[in-house]
Amino acid sequence: MSILILKDVTYKYEGAAKDVLRGIDATFEAGRVYTIVGKSGAGKSTLLSLIAGLDVSTGGEILYRGTNLRTMDRDNYRAKNIGVIFQGLNLLTNATAVENIVLSMHISGSKEKDKKAYAYTLLAKVGINKESADRKVLKLSGGEQQRVAIARALSHNPDIIIADEPTGNLDKETEADVLGILTSLAHDEGKCVIIVTHSKRVTSFADEIWGINDGKLFRIK
Amino acid sequence: MYIIQNAFYNILRNKGRNILLGTIIFIIIISTVVALMINNTTGSIIDDYRSRFASEVFITPNMERMRERAMAEAAGSTGRVRISPPVIPPEQYIEFGNSEYLYDAVFKASTAVNSGNITAIDAELGGQAMRGTIFSGNEVSMPTSFYFSLHGNKFEDFREGLRDLAEGRMPENLNECIVSSDLAELNGISIGDKLSFTSEIFLRGGSSFADTQTLETHYELEVVGIYYDATDEYMQGGRHNAFTNRRNEILTTYETVVAPFLPGYSGITISATYYVKDPDLVPLFAKELYEKGLDSIFDVGTDEASYNRIVGPVEGLRSVSITFMIIVLIFGALIIALLSSMAIRERKYEIGVLRAMGMKKHKVALGLWLEMLIITSLCLALGLGVGTLAAQPVTNYLLAQQIQAAEAASQMPGLGGGAMTIGSIASTGTAVSNAKPLSEINIMLDLKTILQIVAITLLLATFAAFVAISRITKYEPIKILAERN
Ligand SMILES: Nc1ncnc2c1ncn2[C@@H]1O[C@H](COP(=O)(O)OP(=O)(O)O)[C@@H](O)[C@H]1O
Numbered sequence: 001m002s003i004l005i006l007k008d009v010t011y012k013y014e015g016a017a018k019d020v021l022r023g024i025d026a027t028f029e030a031g032r033v034y035t036i037v038g039k040s041g042a043g044k045s046t047l048l049s050l051i052a053g054l055d056v057s058t059g060g061e062i063l064y065r066g067t068n069l070r071t072m073d074r075d076n077y078r079a080k081n082i083g084v085i086f087q088g089l090n091l092l093t094n095a096t097a098v099e100n101i102v103l104s105m106h107i108s109g110s111k112e113k114d115k116k117a118y119a120y121t122l123l124a125k126v127g128i129n130k131e132s133a134d135r136k137v138l139k140l141s142g143g144e145q146q147r148v149a150i151a152r153a154l155s156h157n158p159d160i161i162i163a164d165e166p167t168g169n170l171d172k173e174t175e176a177d178v179l180g181i182l183t184s185l186a187h188d189e190g191k192c193v194i195i196v197t198h199s200k201r202v203t204s205f206a207d208e209i210w211g212i213n214d215g216k217l218f219r220i221k
Numbered sequence: 222m223y224i225i226q227n228a229f230y231n232i233l234r235n236k237g238r239n240i241l242l243g244t245i246i247f248i249i250i251i252s253t254v255v256a257l258m259i260n261n262t263t264g265s266i267i268d269d270y271r272s273r274f275a276s277e278v279f280i281t282p283n284m285e286r287m288r289e290r291a292m293a294e295a296a297g298s299t300g301r302v303r304i305s306p307p308v309i310p311p312e313q314y315i316e317f318g319n320s321e322y323l324y325d326a327v328f329k330a331s332t333a334v335n336s337g338n339i340t341a342i343d344a345e346l347g348g349q350a351m352r353g354t355i356f357s358g359n360e361v362s363m364p365t366s367f368y369f370s371l372h373g374n375k376f377e378d379f380r381e382g383l384r385d386l387a388e389g390r391m392p393e394n395l396n397e398c399i400v401s402s403d404l405a406e407l408n409g410i411s412i413g414d415k416l417s418f419t420s421e422i423f424l425r426g427g428s429s430f431a432d433t434q435t436l437e438t439h440y441e442l443e444v445v446g447i448y449y450d451a452t453d454e455y456m457q458g459g460r461h462n463a464f465t466n467r468r469n470e471i472l473t474t475y476e477t478v479v480a481p482f483l484p485g486y487s488g489i490t491i492s493a494t495y496y497v498k499d500p501d502l503v504p505l506f507a508k509e510l511y512e513k514g515l516d517s518i519f520d521v522g523t524d525e526a527s528y529n530r531i532v533g534p535v536e537g538l539r540s541v542s543i544t545f546m547i548i549v550l551i552f553g554a555l556i557i558a559l560l561s562s563m564a565i566r567e568r569k570y571e572i573g574v575l576r577a578m579g580m581k582k583h584k585v586a587l588g589l590w591l592e593m594l595i596i597t598s599l600c601l602a603l604g605l606g607v608g609t610l611a612a613q614p615v616t617n618y619l620l621a622q623q624i625q626a627a628e629a630a631s632q633m634p635g636l637g638g639g640a641m642t643i644g645s646i647a648s649t650g651t652a653v654s655n656a657k658p659l660s661e662i663n664i665m666l667d668l669k670t671i672l673q674i675v676a677i678t679l680l681l682a683t684f685a686a687f688v689a690i691s692r693i694t695k696y697e698p699i700k701i702l703a704e705r706n
């Protein structure tokens with residue numbers, strides 16, 4: 001069964017004149033990397049926030065493993081089933097990197113015994129050493145913050161990972177690094193990885209490429 | 222639980238804000254501790270004095286009404302107007318004591334006696350008659366001269382330390398008595414001796430002495446104790462004779478003295494002190510007394526003057542402390558509400574992140590509440606300590622001010638206040654109050670006060686957290702985060 005199915009999804013912001021998303025149909029499978037490309041303001045972040053369960057569509061439905069997000073406990077869905085790397089990262093900047101990860105594990109109800117040790121391992125996996133891990137997020141570089149956000153998205157071992165412009169403010173080298181990590185999550189660990197981007201370079205890593213324009217989603221590759 | 226841990230972390234992560242918040246809470250708690258300690262300590266003092274002073278009922282003649290009545294009676298006749306209060310008959314005293322408003326009625330009785338087997342001190346100065354000479358026709362009935370007085374339940378001198386048991390025990394049962402050591406020495410009385418006394422009660426008939434019927438009564442008393450006597454030797458205002466010599470007082474129980482009492486007969490003086498269950502019952506008790514036949518010349522009241530004088534400053538202190546506490550709590554709560562709603566605006570992003578990570582609303586709220594609770598508990602521990610130390614000096618200072626204010630008010634005629642009532646009551650003949658106001662209070666921290674403070678503190682923390690929570694839970698995470706980006 002497909003892990004995520006979007007059926008005729010529409011969305012309109014409160015008070016806005018017209019729909020931002022219009023009749024979106026898509027299916028996402030485990031073990032694959034998807035990219036969604038589109039100009040700024042096309043509705044990419046809006047679509048991700050619907051998939052992330054942060055908001056509900058005004059029309060149509062989104063099914064996670066057959067269950068409608070509209071009716072399910074979306075707090076629980078966010079805590080356990082999906083890992084989100086926000087465009088703005090949304091890390092707790094006053095806390096250390098490792099504290100961010102541990103807190104996320106707690107919220108998801110992780111059974112991991114030594115959460116701190118697990119968090120260090122996870123951070124190491126995305127290229128954050130122990131010293132940086134113990135630093136406040138505020139004091140980390142943009143690239144490091146990006147990696148912490150990825151580690152946090154992985155901390156509760158979700159089925160789906162969505163990333164909003166994860167390489168937007170990274171240099172080429174780090175960008176390749178981050179994309180490598182995300183791709184390996186799909187291909188080696190069987191996650192469903194959805195990356196939103198306006199960068200052509202990113203799409204070269206994808207198994208499937210979708211475009212979004214004027215609120216409509218269409219398959220490119 | 223990770224929420225508690227996270228609450229701790231959050232407090233440490235935002236030291237500046239939390240120190241500010243903590244300082245304000247700390248000030249509120251200190252003020253509350255001091256105010257509550259003062260309030261509760263003074264409260265129990267006031268209750269204590271109220272039950273001691275305001276519950277003893279005084280039945281006193283009202284001068285104004287006495288004068289009016291005397292004038293009315295004297296109208297028409299010439300000559301001096303004599304004012305004397307009517308006597309409350311013994312049976313009325315007993316009847317008055319029979320009331321549901323009282324928790325206690327203490328009776329005393331006394332009578333004049335003579336003894337066949339002992340000699341009075343000052344016997345050579347003679348005794349004292351209890352009635353006038355009676356002329357009926359050619360017969361002249363001279364009144365008996367009495368040398369001793371027999372007192373039932375008159376033991377206040379023992380409480381005041383003017384009399385003290387030298388040997389034996391106090392009289393407890395019918396026909397037991399104690400005598401002064403001077404009298405015992407003079408007559409060689411020792412414990413276990415039997416003394417016999419005679420007395421008289423008489424029935425005044427009609428308007429003339431001639432109809433007076435006299436009955437001789439007898440007392441057979443066993444000496445159960447001998448007491449040292451350091452009271453003034455003679456009764457106040459009396460001539461010096463054997464009867465007025467207080468060393469000749471034979472002390473016994475109330476029941477012993479009134480045993481030969483017959484209604485309507487004089488000769489045995491009975492008095493009573495009534496204690497009402499609650500000072501508020503005095504007007505009801507008074508109404509009941511008038512219905513039972515108390516002469517309208519009498520006022521029924523309590524020793525409010527002494528009470529006010531002693532407790533007035535303490536009551537002032539109490540109301541100052543309560544007012545102060547209420548003001549502090551209201552302002553404190555407003556400041557806290559303001560601070561925590563400002564803090565929330567600052568923390569919106571953080572809350573949005575937590576919500577985006579899937580943390581439930583109620584857990585976010587719990588976390589915020591725990592943060593407040595931890596800060597408040599720390600302040601509570603410190604505040605209880607500092608407040609307890611501060612309470613006594615603050616009390617001393619405030620009480621001194623209250624006493625000063627009361628004194629100033631009492632020296633300023635025409636201005637109301639507790640002190641003025643002293644003057645007016647004194648003029649009607651009640652006990653003149655020379656009671657000193659309470660000038661020292663030992664402030665104590667009792668369990669009740671601690672519990673009240675803890676309750677107030679919990680409410681404070683909850684209130685502050687509630688202000689915060691009510692604001693954030695309205696927002697969806699996406700909106701909180703969107704506002705920031
Ligand atoms: N909170 C909002 N309220 C109203 N309109 C919004 C809001 N957020 C985004 N939009 C509008 O919706 C459209 C899509 O925005 P977004 O999904 O952020 O685009 P992208 O991520 O593709 O740049 C834009 O026109 C944007 O102005």
Ligand SMILES: [Mg+2]
Pocket residue numbers: 044045046087164
């Ligand atoms: Mg966007």
